[in-house]
Amino acid sequence: MSAGVDLDNVCADFGTFRAVDHVAVNIRPGEFFSFLGPSGCGKTTILRMISGFIPPSRGVIRIGGRDMKGQRPNQRPTALIFQNLALFPLMPVWENIAFGLEVRGVDRHKRRARAEELLQLVDLPDAADKAIAQLSGGQKQRVAIARALAVEPQVMLLDEPLSALDLKLRQHMRAELRAIQKRTGVTFIYITHDQGEALAMSDRVGVMSQGKLQQVADPREIYNNPANGFVASFVGENNIFTGDIQGAEGDLARFATASGTFTARLGPAVTQGMKARLFLRPEHVRLAPAAASANSIPVEVTDVAFEGNFISIHARDAGGQVLLAEARNDGATAVPAPGERLHFTFDGQNAVILTGDTAARDADE
Amino acid sequence: MKDLVNRYGLLLTTVFAVLTGFWVLVLVVLPNIYLFEHSFRPYLPVAELRGPKDVYSLDNYLTFFRSPIHISVFVWTVVYSALVTVICFLIAYPLAYYLSKVSARALLPTIFLLLFIPLWVSEVLRSFAWFIILALKGPLNASLLGLGIIEDPVRWISGFRGVIIGLVYTYVLFMLFPLYNAIQSLDTNQIEAAEDLGAPWWRTHWRVILPHAKPGIASGSVMVFMLSAGSILVPTLLASTNSRWFTEIIQQWMFESQDWNTGSAYAFLLLILCTVFVSVVMRVFRVKLSDIAK
Known part of the structure; x- marks a missing residue:
């Protein structure tokens, strides 16, 4: 199951500062969509608005065609992967993954079984009983992905999750993320300032600057036919x-x-x-x-x-x-x-x- | 030490060291050793001191175990100190959570100042203030009667009620600050992650925030419990006819019976038994000593 996300002239204001300025884009169901831009361009704010942590000051956000106004993060069909992953360090790996199921009242045996299944999916078998502190950076990444997938979200939101990894691992995880997205068919919305990441993984990329969406197109189009000077100079x-x-x-x-x-x-x-x-x-x-x-x-x-x-x-x-x-x-x-x-x-x-x-x-x- | 000498020079360092040494040795260690030694000796008339009867024994300690009344006073002191600790936690946890994760940063200095101001007033005065507030014809009963919440004045200072209210008021901040520090060190993203995964607020607290705050809860609880069990002022001032606190018995041995030997033995018993109690509770809640030291 996956759902599309429609941003309809969405704005976010912090005091007099407009962090997101009339962003309008329709993200299709099952699409891997990246928001690409320098830090402070408003891309993280967009992600937090989709997940429900900040209300848009103007405009409408629809997920699967449903207006999300007034819906708390725990009521939305989205799962967010934080930049620092935000794994629960006091729970073993499998409880981390099963947390969303625990909340939904799934019994312990089923939770454990589902966690093991997801660990297979993210290629991390045998890690179920490990402590979070025992995992390497790449393994933590996989646990975070599994934890988000466990709640069967229709939309997965990723906030620069690869930025803490070293180059080799980052390139490997790019392919991995892409493969997981294809396998599960979930809509992925990915935030990054790394043009290489955005171009390599995405079906479409939205380039942002100063709160405004500069261009939305597939990676080749972005690189070969940039819409304006900002896109041309930021990408490549x-x-x-x-x-x-x-x-x-x-x-x-x-x-x-x-x-x-x-x-x-x-x-x-x-x-x-x-x-x-x-x-x-x-x-x-x-x-x-x-x-x-x-x-x-x-x-x-x-x-x-x-x-x-x-x-x-x-x-x-x-x-x-x-x-x-x-x-x-x-x-x-x-x-x-x-x-x-x-x-x-x-x-x-x-x-x-x-x-x-x-x-x-x-x-x- | 070398760092200190480099930073403050030899003279100042010596002054610091001597003052600290004086404080620890003369004001803390020596009196305790003196009392500890006395606790094993019998209470004798001056003429018989150093005489043939003046031998070491455990008699003073056994006095406690032979007295059912003293044992029951001790048990109630532990029970009510534990109750005070629980009440302090119930008051301090929501406040600590609010201060560390919800309230605006700019408000914090003002709120902390307001919390601290009562501490600047002497404990004696504050206890007397509560004595007045809780009196049968005091302002608390007057307000409750005026608001129509109660029909007859409540005798607040009866049983252990007055003592518990006074102890909670006196020691609640010792719970608040360790809790505040513990919750503040929790990454806010973890709270958001729990909510994003669908957790209602109470489950986020139960599974994420409380486990993280455990060391803070432990150190706050140990402090409040030990201070309450060892408190003499509040249990004396806010006492009713049937609220006896263990420290009052120690005081009676020392100042009414003039028997410092048994008094010392009781004082060390309080320390030892409370330490045992705290260790057992820490075991039950799986808290390590190193968690508290953090």
Whole structure:
């Protein structure tokens, strides 16, 4: 059983501060939906409103089509996994998992059996009688998931549950969470500031900034066709040029910057005369020994960083702007040395002109 | 010690050490050793001290076990001290929960100040105040009569009632603060998690908050119980004709019979028997000593 969640122009005000500003989105039953944004963007507030801990100051929240107004957290068909998991340290693992069943008056034998079943599901058999303190970070994670699944929620809410784990475990748990979601068919609403997590796991992602939903789309669309400057700069790396739109031809436009005039795609609802920026992903930059006929920037390589599967190349153009390119570590691409002079070129279809503020770079930490 | 010398210099450190040593040794340890030694010696006229009759024995302790009246006074003292402890818990727990998890942070200093102010008044005065409040023609009966809640004035100070009211009032804060500290250290997310999993408020308290607060409940209970059982002032001032407290018997031995030897033996019996009682209760509730020390 799973239910959809409809947010209908939901706002949350704390005093005069509007933490969530007219958020409207329909999350489908059985969907893995992520809210992605920097800290303080209002995503946790949305989660707490869906679970019932804070009432929205405006708008309607519906779960499975039912208005949730006035429903306490213990009356809603949702289960929340807290950022710090909030396991009960004084109960053994199985009592933690069976707590929701205990509350519902299920007898002890059935509770125990159900807890064991769920421990199988989260791949943690034989842990039933362990103390919470005996578990590793990843195991605690699984117990928290099992505890939430035990109450058979229609909607599972996850508040950055992977943020405390180390990188390897985090990547493993991503796949695990995704698999559990597919197996159970429960609607997952996931909160994260980690774009990698959101893109890798979600069916759809809602990117948030300053309480507003900036774009809702599937991960590819978010990455390849960002709706505005914030989405483009928050998700993935970019070379960003400020300048003016000079004239459009079809979906391409000429864009004059301090580094030269380039041709690039016009973003949604961007027209001549608007304050705009050009965004170019580092992986779309080609390194060329000679200038190309268009979209070519002469640069001097300042730094080459070996990242393993790719090589990151920092360079500076004549105007002093630092540019970034990525070359695949496939042995076929020539790796430049610092100090080398070459040209960054790119295809106009791979660069996009967008309006709106960009994300502060320290915000994704 | 080296840290202290580095921080305060040799002179001040010596002063601290000497003062602390004086306090512990001269004001605490020596008097107790003196009484402990006396408790094993018979009560003799001055002429016979150090004489042939002045030998160590357990007679003074056995006096207690040979006296059914003293044993019954002791049992009632333990029973009513336990009752006072339970009442203090019932009053302090909701207040501690409210202060640590519900009330606004900004209000806390004011509330704590209001709780503390009565402590600045001497215990004697506070007990006398209760004596007046609880008197047959006192303000409590007058208000209850005025409000129509009772038809005839209640004799509040009868049996152990006055003593219990006085002891609860005097020691309730010793329960409140350990409880407040214990509940405050509980991660609020755990309370929310329990509610999110469907728990009604009472089950959240029973399964999550109370177990977490157990060390605080234990240390608060030990303090209130020991202080109540050892209290002399309140049981004397708020006593009725038939409320005898064990400390009053010790006082009678020492100041009315002038028999300090038996008095000392009774004092140590109170300490030992109460310690045994507390250890047994801690066993029953599976509380470890290290929990309380936290």
